[in-house]
Amino acid sequence: MDAIDRLGRIDLNLLVSLYVLLDERNVTRAAERLFITQPAASRTLTRLRELFDDPLLTRSGSEMVMTPRAQQLKEMLPHTLEAVGSIVAPVEFDPATHQQTFRIALPEIYAQSLVPGLLKELVSQAPNMKLQFHDPDEAAYRQLLTGEVDFLVRNVRSPAARPPLHSEPLAEISPVLAARPGHPLARNRKLSIPQVLKYPWIDVFPTSAAAARSPLDLLLDSLGFEREVIFRSTHLLSALEALEHSDCLLYLARPGRAEGILASHCTLLAAPREIAAQQFELELLQHRRSLNSDAHGWLKEKLHRLISKQESPGAR
Numbered sequence: 001m002d003a004i005d006r007l008g009r010i011d012l013n014l015l016v017s018l019y020v021l022l023d024e025r026n027v028t029r030a031a032e033r034l035f036i037t038q039p040a041a042s043r044t045l046t047r048l049r050e051l052f053d054d055p056l057l058t059r060s061g062s063e064m065v066m067t068p069r070a071q072q073l074k075e076m077l078p079h080t081l082e083a084v085g086s087i088v089a090p091v092e093f094d095p096a097t098h099q100q101t102f103r104i105a106l107p108e109i110y111a112q113s114l115v116p117g118l119l120k121e122l123v124s125q126a127p128n129m130k131l132q133f134h135d136p137d138e139a140a141y142r143q144l145l146t147g148e149v150d151f152l153v154r155n156v157r158s159p160a161a162r163p164p165l166h167s168e169p170l171a172e173i174s175p176v177l178a179a180r181p182g183h184p185l186a187r188n189r190k191l192s193i194p195q196v197l198k199y200p201w202i203d204v205f206p207t208s209a210a211a212a213r214s215p216l217d218l219l220l221d222s223l224g225f226e227r228e229v230i231f232r233s234t235h236l237l238s239a240l241e242a243l244e245h246s247d248c249l250l251y252l253a254r255p256g257r258a259e260g261i262l263a264s265h266c267t268l269l270a271a272p273r274e275i276a277a278q279q280f281e282l283e284l285l286q287h288r289r290s291l292n293s294d295a296h297g298w299l300k301e302k303l304h305r306l307i308s309k310q311e312s313p314g315a316r
Contacts, residue, residue, distance in 0.1 A: 014051065015081060017044045022074045025057060025064045093294030095126035102299055103132045105140035106153035108236040109204070109252060110282075110307060112262065117306045129299075135234075144287060150296060151303065152285040164288045171308040173280040175216070178250040178266040180243055186267050193225055193272045202248045203232040204239035215278060216251045223274065240265040253280040282307065 017034060021041070024030040031041035049056055054069040066074065106114075111133045122129050134140045136154050143149040144165065153170060161167045177196060185191060185199070203214060220227060230248065233239045243250050244265050252262075270276075284303065290296040 010051065012084065014044065014048060015077060015084075017041070018048050018056075018073065019077045019081060021045055021048070021057065022066060022070055022077070025066065027064075093298065095129070095295075095298055097128065098126060098295055099128040100295055101130040101132060102151070102296075103134060103143070103149045104151045104153070104303070105134040105136040105144070105149050106151075107136060109262075110153060112236065114303070114306055118302060121302060126298075129295075144285060147287060147289065150286070150290065151300065153282055153303070153307070154285065156281040156283045161283075161285050166286050166288050166291055167283050168286075170282040170284040170304060173253040173282060173307075175251060175253050175271065175275060175278050175280065177269040177271045177275065178240075178243060178252055178262070179248075179269055180246065180265075181267050183247060183249075183267065183269070185249075185269055189270055191270055191272050193220070193223065193274060196249055196269075196272060196275075197225060197227050200228050200230045200246070200248045202239050202242055202246075202250045203229050204236050204250065204252070205232070205234060214251065215280070216275065219274065219278060251275070 017030070020033050021027070021030045021044070024033065027041045027045060028038050031038045034041060034044075036044075045057065052069060052073070055067055056070040056073075057064040057066060059065075104111075118131070122131070134143075134149060136152055140149050140152055144152050156169075177191075179185060185195065188195070197220075205214070217227070231239070231242050233242075239250060240262070242248065249269070250266070284300065286296065286300070
């Protein structure tokens, strides 16, 4: 019989009783410490003798003395009970010392906006935590199910998540129109749909949306308009590079302030009111196994706050 099988046959409370009985070497006093009756303490001693196949305590005159086996057990028990207690004791989460790598799947436009603020907070508050960003594709969805990805950020237009996944609203993101610095439309405080449709367009989209129509095209269809898209890419940087060297326009869901490569490559236009009125509703998916994790909760609060930060739309 291996150690696990032997443990399965033991009531761990007996080990606590054994420690008290050996410490007191008196059944009556042990019963008082254990808050049980003297007969119950005597029955416990009988069970322990059967378990260890040893008398453990023998009478010598008016006292009870430990057998060699009992002396050996008395030396081992404090460390054993402390180890068992540490297993069941609640673990307090401290971001300053916590060590873990978190994997987050989210569209690149949100990732580049998150990086400055999120890394700043990790360096100052949780220096032992590490991050990995992934594309929110089908592979990432499967990895979320297996625990290889911790969070997935996506548009709520996606198919509903099923157990064991938990979903919750993350943010409502306003769309913006981006153009190169000095674009002819950058001087306009108000723009109409016919004005912006005079220019060609660039589309950037996550891999998971490769076959889906842009929300902008759906809106334009409903209004009787159509735009000309001359370049589509799943890579934000390539789209911004193309934007910087053309008069094309780019439709984006703005994740908070225009920062990083978004700020360095383009200017934001005053979108026509029909376009500005659109909203991208984001949700955060998480495996239910981590819902009670303090570390996941701590990081999730950062994601909620940093992704939700908004500026009022307007030209730059």
